Amino acid sequence: MRHALVLGGARSGKTAFGERLALHSGKRPLYLAMTKALDGDMRERVESHRTGRTGRFATREEPLLLSRALIEAGQEHDAVLVDCLSLWITNLLMANEDVATAVGELCATLMEFREAKVILISHEVGLGIEPENAMTRTFRDLAGSAHQRLAEVCDDVYFVAAGLPLTMKGAAPT
Numbered sequence: 001m002r003h004a005l006v007l008g009g010a011r012s013g014k015t016a017f018g019e020r021l022a023l024h025s026g027k028r029p030l031y032l033a034m035t036k037a038l039d040g041d042m043r044e045r046v047e048s049h050r051t052g053r054t055g056r057f058a059t060r061e062e063p064l065l066l067s068r069a070l071i072e073a074g075q076e077h078d079a080v081l082v083d084c085l086s087l088w089i090t091n092l093l094m095a096n097e098d099v100a101t102a103v104g105e106l107c108a109t110l111m112e113f114r115e116a117k118v119i120l121i122s123h124e125v126g127l128g129i130e131p132e133n134a135m136t137r138t139f140r141d142l143a144g145s146a147h148q149r150l151a152e153v154c155d156d157v158y159f160v161a162a163g164l165p166l167t168m169k170g171a172a173p174t
Contacts, residue, residue, distance in 0.1 A: 013163030026079030074115030
């Protein structure tokens with residue numbers, strides 16, 4: 001089972017690409033959303049995304065316990081799309097959790113997990129200007145470190161811009 005990491009900027013097409021990978025990889029895909037809908041705008045976005053996946057994906061929301069959610073998902077699903085890691089990192093920071101430890105746990109889970117293909121989606125935030133405040137710099141640094149660690153353990157790594165995937169590691173998408 002080949003796991004994939006899909007990186008890209010906001011509105012780059014990375015989630016649509018990840019959805020295509022998941023649908024091509026399995027007959028029982030799960031969309032594992034890292035969201036916490038804290039305001040009206042986010043609730044509307046969540047509902048819009050959920051409606052757009054109706055009939056194609058089962059959906060589960062899990063903002064913090066990603067490794068556990070993957071293990072549980074492997075009992076019923078053959079492909080798991082995780083959207084998105086940058087939101088998961090934000091959730092961990094806001095809950096005062098140790099991000100490096102959680103990423104290490106995720107890496108260990110992925111190395112052993114073969115029940116389903118896992119496709120991880122994340123925002124690449126290291127291509128912009130230097131953040132002006134400490135919290136944003138911390139987030140950028142943690143996300144960059146997480147991406148590097150996950151790229152090591154994933155078989156395939158893609159970067160998506162303008163809806164076009166660039167294969168950075170592993171097999172080109174079919």
